[in-house]
Amino acid sequence: MSVALETKGLTKDYRSPVKEPGLWGGVKALFDRKYKDTRAVDGVSFSIQEGELVGFLGANGAGKTTTLKMLSGLLTPTSGEAVALGHVPWKRESEFQKKISLVMGQRTQLWWEIPAYETFRLNQAIYGISESDFRRNLDELVDLLELGDHLTVPVKKLSLGQRMRAEMAAALLHQPRLLLLDEPTIGLDVVMQKKVRDFIRDYAKRRKATVLLTSHNMGDVVELCSRVIVIERGAIVFDGPLKRVVERYAPHRVIRADFEREVPARELESIGRVRECGETRAVIEVPRREVSARAADLLSRFPVADLTVEETPIEEVVREIFRGGPA
Numbered sequence: 001m002s003v004a005l006e007t008k009g010l011t012k013d014y015r016s017p018v019k020e021p022g023l024w025g026g027v028k029a030l031f032d033r034k035y036k037d038t039r040a041v042d043g044v045s046f047s048i049q050e051g052e053l054v055g056f057l058g059a060n061g062a063g064k065t066t067t068l069k070m071l072s073g074l075l076t077p078t079s080g081e082a083v084a085l086g087h088v089p090w091k092r093e094s095e096f097q098k099k100i101s102l103v104m105g106q107r108t109q110l111w112w113e114i115p116a117y118e119t120f121r122l123n124q125a126i127y128g129i130s131e132s133d134f135r136r137n138l139d140e141l142v143d144l145l146e147l148g149d150h151l152t153v154p155v156k157k158l159s160l161g162q163r164m165r166a167e168m169a170a171a172l173l174h175q176p177r178l179l180l181l182d183e184p185t186i187g188l189d190v191v192m193q194k195k196v197r198d199f200i201r202d203y204a205k206r207r208k209a210t211v212l213l214t215s216h217n218m219g220d221v222v223e224l225c226s227r228v229i230v231i232e233r234g235a236i237v238f239d240g241p242l243k244r245v246v247e248r249y250a251p252h253r254v255i256r257a258d259f260e261r262e263v264p265a266r267e268l269e270s271i272g273r274v275r276e277c278g279e280t281r282a283v284i285e286v287p288r289r290e291v292s293a294r295a296a297d298l299l300s301r302f303p304v305a306d307l308t309v310e311e312t313p314i315e316e317v318v319r320e321i322f323r324g325g326p327a
């Protein structure tokens with residue numbers, strides 16, 4: 001296995017003009033412009049092997065899109081290094097462009113007024129795809145993405161789901177080995193989300209492609225990624241298996257207990273935080289590390305009939321990350 005993508009200390013500051021308030025501030029700014037730098041990405045380092053599917057997670061404004069833009073060569077970093085498939089992305093070598101694709105769910109690369117097929121033909125020329133490869137790839141994509149006749153009507157007449165699939169096809173026609181996907185399922189209904197996900201998984205497997213994807217849709221992450229990288233305020237705070245995210249972002253586990261007779265909620269508070277308490281049932285939240293000690297305590301001091309210990313569902317954990325929750 002070789003490394004597909006590697007970054008070291010990747011950093012990006014955005015420079016924006018500061019305007020003093022009022023009319024005079026505006027006039028002054030014309031002559032004496034002041035700038036403010038915002039650090040959007042702050043020393044990001046990671047390494048992704050060929051063929052890996054990695055989720056890139058973080059709250060709004062954490063720096064995900066900025067990172068993907070640098071990795072695809074759209075933005076030049078303020079400092080730091082990156083190598084993607086043997087290239088420095090922001091040198092924008094044509095050999096590099098042929099091997100990667102950045103798909104942004106919120107932005108279209110298709111021409112609005114003309115059928116997607118025409119854009120594909122344009123891309124064929126840009127990427128130097130031979131006629132036979134073009135036909136073979138297009139047939140495969142039309143089939144996998146169920147594009148049917150959608151490619152021959154002007155893009156503006158397509159539904160969002162149809163457009164998004166055409167978008168995917170446009171991005172994959174040149175068979176990139178590295179896919180950078182920024183919110184690939186945004187705005188799609190559940191059925192369409194599943195189709196796009198299945199497609200990404202299939203494509204990656206068939207082509208042994210590497211995928212780095214951001215999403216606010218936990219379904220995408222849970223279904224596609226076994227590894228996740230979590231970014232907070234521009235810096236990486238977690239990089240590892242999806243399963244381990246749970247330990248990090250869900251510091252509690254939940255004990256569910258049935259009792260032989262009624263137990264007052266007040267007395268259960270010595271075990272942990274009581275989330276729910278019925279007459280003979282209770283749900284208690286306890287610190288992850290102390291779960292066995294607390295469960296033993298519960299068993300010895302209360303008339304327990306049945307007891308289960310539950311893991312926080314991964315969906316909840318991912319939701320917590322998006323909120324910029326505890327770490």
Ligand SMILES: Nc1ncnc2c1ncn2[C@@H]1O[C@H](COP(=O)(O)OP(=O)(O)OP(=O)(O)O)[C@@H](O)[C@H]1O
Nearest residue numbers: 014016038040058059060061062063064065066067
């Ligand atoms: N062109 C820009 N000029 C100035 N600041 C920017 C620019 N683009 C992004 N930023 C700022 O950089 C930070 C990171 O933004 P970025 O778009 O990378 O976040 P994100 O993780 O993709 O968020 P979201 O989940 O909302 O898409 C934010 O504080 C944002 O306001």
Ligand SMILES: [Mg+2]
Nearest residue numbers: 064065066182
């Ligand atoms: Mg973004």
